[in-house]
Amino acid sequence: MTHSRQTRRHRGRGARERILAAATELFTAQGINATGMDQLSKAAEVSKRTLYTYFGSKDELVHTYLQELRGHLPQAAGPSDEPTQSPREQLLAVFDPKPRNTAAPVRGCHFLNASVEIPDPEHSVHRLAATHKREFARRLSGIARRAGVSNPEALGEQLALLYDGAAARGTALNSSHTSACARSIAELLVDTALAEAGPPTRT
Incomplete structure (x- = not known):
């Protein structure tokens, strides 16, 4: 392979x-629309031709952007699978405030924002x-099941709704403090569900 071809691939x-x-x-920072x-193209320092070479349309770029977030952002991927945490701690960790190192407005959940900006339910984005969002609730339900609650699907949906509500309210109020309030509610939900299930059965 020539040096120029290697250079082109690196730049690509x-x-x-x-x-x-x-x-x-x-x-x-400013929304999709x-x-x-x-x-x-200016922000990425590429020509529009190059931009459209990689992403044939804005919709394709938005779809890829969200797909990338699903695998790289903790708040997008869902609760932690850290083995040193109990299932209860994993469920509550979802609501731990994420560190902010910017003075930019709070933007909440990328996926909620995208669904609001692109309201057509049949649109790929x-x-x-x-x-x-469905997978997030299912993952919460899976952790709740490991915790031993009697109705893990219901608890997973409740916690997912609480998470989304805190994210939306935080965006509206430009405040990151909503997650702390949501965590206190989550503690009540989780501990009530655990109490109703009773102590784990020993075999």
């Missing part, structure tokens, strides 16, 4: 990463956001 990988990084920053492809 870098261009895609810069586009996604710019999309994440701009979509988070307010961000144009011209602005994205909206479907992806809905799929993520």
Whole structure:
């Protein structure tokens, strides 16, 4: 392989990463609909032709941006599977405030924001956001099942709704303190469910 071909491949990988990084920053800061492809190409330092080479449309870029978030952001992926934590601690950790190192407005949940900005339930981006939300609730239910509660599906849905409500309210109030309030409610829900289930059965 020639040096020039290696250079082109290196630049290609870098261009895609810069586009996604710019999309994440701009979509988070100002929203999807307010961000144009011209602005994205300038922020990523690529031409619009290069941008469309990697992403054939804005919808495709938004879909990829959300797909990347699902695998890389803790708040997007869901509760921790840290083995040193009990199931109860894992459920409550979902509501632990995330450190903020910016003075930018609180933007809440990327997936809720995307579903609001793209309201058509048949749109691929909206479907992806809905799929993520369903999977998030199922994962919570799975942890609740390991905790031994009698109705893990109900608890998982309750906690997922609480998480989403705190995220939406935090966005409206531009406040990160809603997660602390949500955590206190989550403690009541989880501990009540555990108390109703009784002590674990020993075999």
